[in-house]
Amino acid sequence: xxxxxxxxxxxxxxxxxxxxxxxxxxxxxxxxxxxxxxxxxxxxxxxxxxxxxxxxxxxxxxxxxxxxxxxxxxxxxxxxxxxxxxxxxxxxxxxxxxxxxxxxxxxxxxxxxxxxxxxxxxxxxxxxxxxxxxxxxxxxxxxxxxxxxxxxxxxxxxxxxxxxxxxxxxxxxxxxxxxxxxxxxxxxxxxxxxxxxxxxxxxxxxxxxxxxxxxxxxxxxxxxxxxxxxxxxxxxxxxxxxxxxxxxxxxxxxxxxxxxxxxxxxxxxxxxxxxxxxxxxxxxxxxxxxxxxxxxxxxxxxxxxxxxxxxxxxxxxxxxxxxxxxxxxxxxxxxxxxxxxxxxxxxxxxxxxxxxxxxxxxxxxxxxxxxxxxxxxxxxxxxxxxxxxxxxxxxxxxxxxxxxxxxxxxxxxxxxxxxxxxxxxxxxxxxxxxxxxxxxxxxxxxxxxxxxxxxxxxxxxxxxxxxxxxxxxxxxxxxxxxxxxxxxxxxxxxxxxxxxxxxxxxxxxxxxxxxxxxxxxxxxxxxxxxxxxxxxxxxxxxxxxxxxxxxxxxxxxxxxxxxxxxxxxxxxxxxxxxxxxxxxxxxxxxxxxxxxxxxxxxxxxxxxxxxxxxxxxxxxxxxxxxxxxxxxxxxxxxxxxxxxxxxxxxxxxxxxxxxxxxxxxxxxxxxxxxxxxxxxxxxxxxxxxxxxxxxxxxxxxxxxxxxxxxxxxxxxxxxxxxxxxxxxxxxxxxxxxxxxxxxxxxxxxxxxxxxxxxxxxxxxxxxxxxxxxxxxxxxxxxxxxxxxxxxxxxxxxxxxxxxxxxxxxxxxxxxxxxxxxxxxxxxxxxxxxxxxxxxxxxxxxxxxxxxxxxxxxxxxxxxxxxxxxxxxxxxxxxxxxxxxxxxxxxxxxxxxxxxxxxxxxxxxx
RNA sequence: GCCGCGGUGGCGGAACUGGCAGACGCGCAAGACUUAAAAUCUUGUGAUGUUUAACAUCGUGAGGGUUCGAUUCCCUCCCGCGGCACCA
Numbered sequence: 003x004x005x006x007x008x009x010x011x012x013x014x015x016x017x018x019x020x021x022x023x024x025x026x027x028x029x030x031x032x033x034x035x036x037x038x039x040x041x042x043x044x045x046x047x048x049x050x051x052x053x054x055x056x057x058x059x060x061x062x063x064x065x066x067x068x069x070x071x072x073x074x075x076x077x078x079x080x081x082x083x084x085x086x087x088x089x090x091x092x093x094x095x096x097x098x099x100x101x102x103x104x105x106x107x108x109x110x111x112x113x114x115x116x117x118x119x120x121x122x123x124x125x126x127x128x129x130x131x132x133x134x135x136x137x138x139x140x141x142x143x144x145x146x147x148x149x150x151x152x153x154x155x156x157x158x159x160x161x162x163x164x165x166x167x168x169x170x171x172x173x174x175x176x177x178x179x180x181x182x183x184x185x186x187x188x189x190x191x192x193x194x195x196x197x198x199x200x201x202x203x204x205x206x207x208x209x210x211x212x213x214x215x216x217x218x219x220x221x222x223x224x225x226x227x228x229x230x231x232x233x234x235x236x237x238x239x240x241x242x243x244x245x246x247x248x249x250x251x252x253x254x255x256x257x258x259x260x261x262x263x264x265x266x267x268x269x270x271x272x273x274x275x276x277x278x279x280x281x282x283x284x285x286x287x288x289x290x291x292x293x294x295x296x297x298x299x300x301x302x303x304x305x306x307x308x309x310x311x312x313x314x315x316x317x318x319x320x321x322x323x324x325x326x327x328x329x330x331x332x333x334x335x336x337x338x339x340x341x342x343x344x345x346x347x348x349x350x351x352x353x354x355x356x357x358x359x360x361x362x363x364x365x366x367x368x369x370x371x372x373x374x375x376x377x378x379x380x381x382x383x384x385x386x387x388x389x390x391x392x393x394x395x396x397x398x399x400x401x402x403x404x405x406x407x408x409x410x411x412x413x414x415x416x417x418x419x420x421x422x423x424x425x426x427x428x429x430x431x432x433x434x435x436x437x438x439x440x441x442x443x444x445x446x447x448x449x450x451x452x453x454x455x456x457x458x459x460x461x462x463x464x465x466x467x468x469x470x471x472x473x474x475x476x477x478x479x480x481x482x483x484x485x486x487x488x489x490x491x492x493x494x495x496x497x498x499x500x501x502x503x504x505x506x507x508x509x510x511x512x513x514x515x516x517x518x519x520x521x522x523x524x525x526x527x528x529x530x531x532x533x534x535x536x537x538x539x540x541x542x543x544x545x546x547x548x549x550x551x552x553x554x555x556x557x558x559x560x561x562x563x564x565x566x567x568x569x570x571x572x573x574x575x576x577x578x579x580x581x582x583x584x585x586x587x588x589x590x591x592x593x594x595x596x597x598x599x600x601x602x603x604x605x606x607x608x609x610x611x612x613x614x615x616x617x618x619x620x621x622x623x624x625x626x627x628x629x630x631x632x633x634x635x636x637x638x639x640x641x642x643x644x645x646x647x648x649x650x651x652x653x654x655x656x657x658x659x660x661x662x663x664x665x666x667x668x669x670x671x672x673x674x675x676x677x678x679x680x681x682x683x684x685x686x687x688x689x690x691x692x693x694x695x696x697x698x699x700x701x702x703x704x705x706x707x708x709x710x711x712x713x714x715x716x717x718x719x720x721x722x723x724x725x726x727x728x729x730x731x732x733x734x735x736x737x738x739x740x741x742x743x744x745x746x747x748x749x750x751x752x753x754x755x756x757x758x759x760x761x762x763x764x765x766x767x768x769x770x771x772x773x774x775x776x777x778x779x780x781x782x783x784x785x786x787x788x789x790x791x792x793x794x795x796x797x798x799x800x801x802x803x804x805x806x807x808x809x810x811x812x813x814x815x816x817x818x819x820x821x822x823x824x825x826x827x828x829x830x831x832x833x834x835x836x837x838x839x840x841x842x843x844x845x846x847x848x849x850x851x852x853x854x855x856x857x858x859x860x861x862x863x864x865x866x867x868x869x870x871x872x873x874x875x876x877x878x879x880x881x882x883x884x885x886x887x888x889x890x891x892x893x894x895x896x897x898x899x900x901x902x903x904x905x906x907x908x909x910x911x
Numbered sequence: 912g913c914c915g916c917g918g919u920g921g922c923g924g925a926a927c928u929g930g931c932a933g934a935c936g937c938g939c940a941a942g943a944c945u946u947a948a949a950a951u952c953u954u955g956u957g958a959u960g961u962u963u964a965a966c967a968u969c970g971u972g973a974g975g976g977u978u979c980g981a982u983u984c985c986c987u988c989c990c991g992c993g994g995c996a997c998c999a
Contacts, residue, residue: 013950105930170971218967225915225916226914226916226993226994227916229914229917229994230914230994230995232914233913233914233994233995234994234995236995236998238998238999239916240999268999269998269999270999271998271999283999324997329997331997348936354997355997356997356999357999358997358998358999360997361999362998362999363999365999366999368998368999369999373999374912375997376999378997384951445998445999446998447995447998499954505935521970579977589942614975638993638994641994641999642994675929714923714935714936715923715924716923716924717924720917720924721992721993722923722924723922723923725922725923725936725937727922727936727937727938728923728936730937730939731936731937732936732937734936734951772925777925778925778935778936779924779925779934780934781936782924782925782934782935782936783934783935784935785935785936786934788934789935794959819994840949843932851931853930853931855931855979855980857979857980858978858979858980858981859980860931861929863931889970897979898979900930900979900980902930906931906980907929908930908979908980909979910979910980
């Protein structure tokens with residue numbers, strides 16, 4: 003075409019940079035993308051996970067994910083929806099702290115610099131975020147509310163302090179949650195993790211286990227996300243069964259079972275195999291073991307010494323060693339015997355580290371005939387193996403356990419003999435409950451959430467410890483049960499409490515009522531009080547050293563002045579908690595914060611309601627308007643932890659009635675984005691040298707080419723390798739598009755029906771594809787249409803060029819704006835235009851192609867006019883006249899004709 | 912071991928609820944333009960066979976099944992990716 007004017011463009015890149023700057027500035031000055039609270043339009047909340055602003059800037063993975071979200075948001079906005087598409091910073095975290103330590107800078111400054119870089123890059127990428135709602139988890143006005151949530155958790159009895167054997171990373175000098183330990187090593191530094199007991203704040207997420215699973219029903223998460231959540235909670239149903247001890251070391255001074263009764267309780271999913279339980283195994287941490295070894299027991303036999311040695315060894319083992327499947331079973335006999343409540347047989351109690359203290363009751367009934375681990379143990383220590391399910395084939399129980407136990411019939415089991423296992427389970431549970439030796443129950447893999455971190459760069463946990471109160475409140479009542487629960491608060495129980503204690507108990511009770519604190523938590527955590535809510539935030543003080551202390555305490559422990567505080571209860575001198583919160587805390591509720599970001603970022607503004615009201619209640623109407631999040635785009639790596647934690651916190655806030663009662667779940671739809679690999683097909687990493695930096699690419703090709711390429715690479719949810727050549731293909735497409743519009747602009751073009759059909763079919767296709775994240779096929783369709791226009795030398799009217807530009811706008815916003823305003827000379831801005839709607843009359847062609855098959859094999863195609871399309875007989879006779887069909891049909895009998903209107907005719911011969 | 916996802920040309924990928932397999936892009940080949948190269952444009956491009964056309968046969972990880980018809984549904988198996996894992 004004509005390049006006489008020298009106007010013709012062959013590539014973007016540098017030449018385009020000027021335009022990008024120009025339009026970026028204009029969009030910003032006109033506040034194009036601000037969402038309006040309470041607007042009458044349909045709201046749509048499009049959320050993309052906010053990044054951790056690392057020092058290395060925006061990653062190409064961020065660029066990919068956010069472009070995908072941006073395309074969706076832009077299209078929705080043009081289609082007339084009130085779109086909330088916000089962005090912020092999840093800025094607390096170890097990398098910043100480590101960098102600060104290494105460079106001697108303070109994390110606040112490092113964070114400021116990093117977020118500035120990220121923001122600049124995102125603006126360059128033309129992401130249509132509503133920057134008026136930007137939030138930062140490290141801003142005191144933000145984490146004030148993160149702390150507030152923690153206080154509420156405490157007051158409701160959902161946070162408690164406990165010495166926990168935690169995963170301790172010797173290099174980072176920090177306690178790690180189970181989730182942060184990968185193959186027994188620290189997720190961040192790779193050092194081997196070992197166990198260490200440390201006082202930690204624990205959050206009782208397990209109380210919400212059933213709701214975290216049940217709530218999924220009302221959401222539209224993709225199946226794999228739901229499955230991941232369900233698996234993580236890991237519910238299994240079964241029964242608890244009590245096994246009485248036949249030879250308690252009775253008469254010995256000080257011996258008393260921890261549960262007050264002389265039995266060991268187990269959890270099993272297969273109560274039907276109870277008759278096959280020939281021994282028991284308890285975890286080395288089981289309370290009975292501690293009791294057996296307690297110094298109060300005088301007779302320290304050699305057997306007892308063996309137990310002591312074994313338990314000692316197990317304690318020093320790392321998790322990695324303990325859970326190594328391949329290793330041989332170890333264990334020792336405790337000297338205790340239990341009575342199998344069903345068979346009444348005396349069975350030995352062993353201790354072994356393959357039984358975990360943290361799951362179930364920390365004790366199992368071993369059924370070696372039908373469980374692989376129990377079988378191995380029985381084989382090694384020569385314990386009896388009794389089959390209780392009849393195998394469907396010949397089975398040698400000396401060779402292994404028969405574990406296909408869902409089929410078969412029960413044997414050797416008294417009144418359940420002959421039943422199928424699932425029936426037998428029901429019968430046994432009824433019997434257990436009737437006899438009072440067991441009950442139906444469920445267990446979860448989900449553990450309570452260790453919430454303390456011994457680090458600087460996190461939200462301070464807003465708690466105070468008062469030693470004097472701790473002494474005064476360490477009430478010894480008979481009402482305290484062994485599991486830490488308090489059954490009732492009757493002072494007038496059998497054992498009288500001494501008078502001073504009684505008085506202080508009454509006082510504490512009053513405090514609990516006034517402050518709305520669960521009395522149970524105060525009793526379980528003597529001396530611990532939340533800071534008063536109106537004194538929040540507990541600001542992170544500046545320190546000189548960011549390293550954790552040698553004792554494993556956070557660096558805040560080095561600040562005596564900061565630590566000192568008056569006890570909120572007694573007013574005397576007390577100390578602050580020096581631990582900080584885990585990374586997840588700030589991201590648990592950030593999607594709520596966007597809704598009322600103005601109130602957070604400017605707490606002194608007039609919109610602030612009375613101080614007594616919390617920000618969630620103040621923003622009730624705004625939350626009701628925006629929630630739930632309509633679409634949440636994020637990575638698979640957050641499908642368990644972040645998603646589960648934030649759903650839990652939301653459900654908790656729901657129970658506090660501070661979020662709208664209409665929405666029991668925060669996120670309606672969850673879509674997980676894909677991953678971009680380097681051009682070698684490997685995960686991008688500095689060590690491989692295959693990292694693609696988006697900065698380089700937009701400098702070379704321009705933002706529009708980069709964005710369009712990212713969306714064209716493949717399905718939004720897939721894993722794809724970078725391919726520089728394909729990037730050039732996209733550039734060709736955009737350049738051709740631009741040149742063609744420029745060539746046709748300014749003419750009074752007349753177009754034919756064929757052209758209109760092309761345009762309207764494309765509108766329908768692109769609209770549908772964007773809605774279903776089929777960005778790659780949307781772009782392919784645009785390419786195809788452009789090729790047709792070029793091939794057939796079609797002319798388009800200004801209106802239809804406008805339509806095509808609108809379709810392109812979500813992908814290539816700069817080019818679209820340039821063509822819309824400068825070339826077509828339309829009014830600013832293309833991004834505020836309404837999304838085109840396809841006209842039905844152009845969607846269907848006059849002719850349809852009918853496929854002709856013979857015996858299901860393609861033999862020809864025939865174009866048929868629409869007006870006779872449904873007329874079966876006419877079409878069949880028409881088809882039979884076709885020469886190719888005639889040839890194939892000659893000399894054959896037609897048995898049957900299959901006719902699908904508008905699609906095909908199939909002759910069966 | 913368990914759970915989830917996937918396997919289609921030389922490559923990335925397309926194919927709606929079973930109905931033209933390979934859209935679109937890359938790469939490659941030939942040609943045009945050019946002194947030449949790059950860029951751009953045109954044409955071709957799953958395999959095999961008679962080979963000019965046209966046509967035929969095969970072809971969506973392997974094998975089997977359902978169906979007039981299967982990349983799509985069912986069964987068995989193989990391979991890859993992700994997650995969980997001594998969880999009773």
